[in-house]
Amino acid sequence: MQRRDYLTVLATGAAGVTGYATGNQQLDGGLPTENGTGNATTNTTGNETSLEECPTETPADDGLATDTETGSVTGSGLEIVATDYVEIDEEFSTMAGVWVEVANHTDQPWSFVEIGATFRDRQGTIIADRSTNTGWLPAGETWRVFISHSSPEQVETADVSITDTTRGEVFPTAEELGLVLNGVELVDSGPTVVGEVTNTTGGPIDFLTAQVAFHGDEYFYGSGSTIISRFAADDTWRFEVGLAYYAPEDPAVTGYTLRFET
Numbered sequence: 001m002q003r004r005d006y007l008t009v010l011a012t013g014a015a016g017v018t019g020y021a022t023g024n025q026q027l028d029g030g031l032p033t034e035n036g037t038g039n040a041t042t043n044t045t046g047n048e049t050s051l052e053e054c055p056t057e058t059p060a061d062d063g064l065a066t067d068t069e070t071g072s073v074t075g076s077g078l079e080i081v082a083t084d085y086v087e088i089d090e091e092f093s094t095m096a097g098v099w100v101e102v103a104n105h106t107d108q109p110w111s112f113v114e115i116g117a118t119f120r121d122r123q124g125t126i127i128a129d130r131s132t133n134t135g136w137l138p139a140g141e142t143w144r145v146f147i148s149h150s151s152p153e154q155v156e157t158a159d160v161s162i163t164d165t166t167r168g169e170v171f172p173t174a175e176e177l178g179l180v181l182n183g184v185e186l187v188d189s190g191p192t193v194v195g196e197v198t199n200t201t202g203g204p205i206d207f208l209t210a211q212v213a214f215h216g217d218e219y220f221y222g223s224g225s226t227i228i229s230r231f232a233a234d235d236t237w238r239f240e241v242g243l244a245y246y247a248p249e250d251p252a253v254t255g256y257t258l259r260f261e262t
Contacts, residue, residue, distance in 0.1 A: 076106075077106035077108075078102060078104060078105070078110070078113065078137075078162055078165060079102070080100060080115075080160060080161075080162065081102070081142065082100070082101040083099065083101075085097070085158055086099065086248065087152050093150075095148060096151075096152035097130075097146055097148030098146070098147050098160060099145075099146055099247075100117070100144075100145055100146075100147060100160055101142050101219070102115060102142065103141075103143075104137050104139060104142070104143075105140075107139045108167060109137060109138045109139050109167075109170065110136070110137040110166065111136065111166050111168030112134075112135055112164065112165060112166040113133060113134055113165050114131055114133040114163045114164040114165070115131060115132055115133070115160065116130070116131040116160070116163040117129075117147040117159065117160045118158070119157070120155070120158075120159070122156045127151045127154050127155055128155070130147050131147070131163060132147055133164070134222045136211060136213050138213055138257065141215070141219075142219055143220045143222070144221060144251075145221075146246065146248065147160070170259075171260060172261075173258075173260070174197055174258075177260055177262060178200055178201040178202075179198065179200060179201070180197065181195060181196070181197050181258075182195065182196040182197070182198065183196055184196075186253070186256055190243055191214060191242070191243055191251070192240055193240070193241045193242075193256050193258060194238075194239070194241075195238075195239060196236050196239070197210070197237050197239065197260075198234070198235070198236045198237075199232065199233055201233065202233055203233050204230065204232050204233055205231040206229065206230065207227060207228070207229050207231075207262065208227065208228050208229075208231050208237070208260060208261070208262055209225055209226070209227045209260065209261040209262075210225060210226050210227075210241055210258065210260055211223065211258070211259045211260065212225065212243075212257070212258050213256060214251065214253045215254065215256060215257065216251065216253055217252070217254055218252075219251075219252070221243060221252075222243055222245060222251075223243075224243050224244065226239050226240065
């Protein structure tokens with residue numbers, strides 16, 4: 001594959017930090033509560049991360065240098081601590097993009113964090129502008145996410161930044177809401193958290209959201225949620241919350257945090 005001699009990944013902070021969310025904007029900064037299994041491992045040294053379970057992966061240059069800088073949103077406690085551009089040859093195409101690691105250095109969770117990546121060619125023309133977000137970044141966690149594009153032959157630089165954020169507070173547990181959990185477990189498929197919750201409050205609940213944060217031993221991989229409306233007293237709801245994760249390696253999820261919002 002003919003490629004350029006140098007690819008730059010520049011990570012910076014950006015505007016968009018807002019104040020603490022109010023009302024039901026509450027999220028948790030807790031630790032994993034259950035154990036599961038993961039499918040991939042990573043080695044991290046400084047600002048570069050190598051992947052061990054992608055044998056067809058081509059580094060950013062087949063010997064190319066990758067220039068990596070870090071950035072943070074001033075005063076937020078959020079920081080892009082690592083970026084790594086990769087290309088992976090698949091059967092009929094090449095997956096290309098940038099790994100980004102965002103650390104929450106505070107003792108409070110974030111209810112929304114968005115990361116953007118602008119991919120440019122040698123002349124500085126934008127080839128692709130992509131973003132991804134999580135609805136939950138717990139306190140003290142580092143979120144690892146992959147932002148892809150479909151033009152590996154054209155991209156010369158990738159500018160990565162934190163583009164939007166909203167602070168959050170702590171969601172209550174099922175017990176704090178007067179609910180009873182049954183048979184909650186983390187399954188490898190997805191990964192997904194499945195379980196049942198019974199409304200023992202003595203009255204109906206108009207809306208109930210199950211929020212799940214997916215953790216690994218080293219990284220936070222994202223969150224998912226599901227909702228039920230008109231949840232009658234004494235009814236039992238079977239819920240499933242999965243993690244959508246498009247990346248060249250499977251998330252090494254080993255645990256989760258489950259909270260609820262009404």
